[in-house]
Amino acid sequence: MxxxxxxxxxxxxxxxxxxxxxxxxxxxxxxxxxxxxxxxxxxxxxxxxxxxxxxxxxxxxxxxxxxxxxxxxxxxxxxxxxxxxxxxxxxxxxxxxxxxxxxxxxxxxxxxxxxxxxxxxxxxxxxxxxxxxxxxxxxxxxxxxxxxxxxxxxxxxxxxxxxxxxxxxxxxxxxxxxxxxxxxxxxxxxxxxxxxxxxxxxxxxxxxxxxxRHNFDGIYQGSKLILNKHLGLFEKHPDKHFDYLSIIAVCAYRTGRTEESRKYSKKAITIKPFYYLSYVRYLIANTPLLGNKVWGKKR
CATH class of the missing domain: 3.90.550.10 (Spore Coat Polysaccharide Biosynthesis Protein SpsA; Chain A)
Known part of the structure; x- marks a missing residue:
């Protein structure tokens, strides 16, 4: 060189x-x-x-x-x-x-x-x-x-x-x-x-x-694609797997994908069943008034 x-x-x-x-x-x-x-x-x-x-x-x-x-x-x-x-x-x-x-x-x-x-x-x-x-x-x-x-x-x-x-x-x-x-x-x-x-x-x-960072739809789509593309790697690392599921859940809610938000919040619980935030996020995703207040929702 x-x-x-x-x-x-x-x-x-x-x-x-x-x-x-x-x-x-x-x-x-x-x-x-x-x-x-x-x-x-x-x-x-x-x-x-x-x-x-x-x-x-x-x-x-x-x-x-x-x-x-x-x-x-x-x-x-x-x-x-x-x-x-x-x-x-x-x-x-x-x-x-x-x-x-x-x-x-x-x-x-x-x-x-x-x-x-x-x-x-x-x-x-x-x-x-x-x-x-x-x-x-x-x-x-x-x-x-x-x-x-x-x-x-x-x-x-x-x-x-x-x-x-x-x-x-x-x-x-x-x-x-x-x-x-x-x-x-x-x-x-x-x-x-x-x-x-x-x-x-x-x-x-x-x-x-x-x-x-201001584009919740882009973050939702990108995080979901990365997780699916490298799922085998994420499954070996529960902390990162949980983080990505949580990001997807929050961004899904903020872009009006409430069913997707509930789905990924529920998946996060299976990764960390003893972590209280898993249940907090699942509750937020399933309670529109709370979700709109905490995460906001795309109109």
Missing amino acids: LNSPTISIITPTYNRAHLLPRMLDSIINQNYANWELVIADDGSKDNTEEVVLNYKDSRIRYFKSDNRGATVQRNFGVSKATGDYIIFLDSDDWVEKDWLEKLTSNLIPENNNVIVTCGWRKVNQNFNEIEKGYPENLGPMFNNLKLNFLSGTLLYPKKYFIEIGGYDEELPSGHHTEILIRLLYLIKKYKTQIKIIEHPLVNIYIHSGLRI
């Missing part, structure tokens, strides 16, 4: 022309120079193209296609990437000047089976820090790996992404969790070394724009 490998940064974007300059400037100003930024524009209707093309840097590669969703664009972005390592960065976030320098300094010459993970900080619309996060133990279902997989926090070999087939384009939510489940096999297969940077290098912008 070269001492200075090319890092491919993949950024899907949609109608964020007003936010892109901050992200672009943070990449341009990196201490580490051997990078490329692949921007996959998901059919933006604003002046995103104009904003990006105003940056006269050959390392920035811009592609625009029809609106197909962020997951499709992430996969497309990797298909255009030329680097040995990839990292995903959302178009509304930005990174510290030494982001790539610190990530790449943890790569190991002659060993391309290395993953590097770092911390993050969340920033509100007034640019005040509201939370910090560091690589942490993800628990038994993820082989007790210690890492982050939010925007900009996970650098890994492009060959891994290609071998597992990229993101599941059918998922409306939970993309990062689901791809990590599939990455577990390769991490073990290649005896991957995980290098940890106990420092927040990525700024995650929390704003009022469209974000998946």
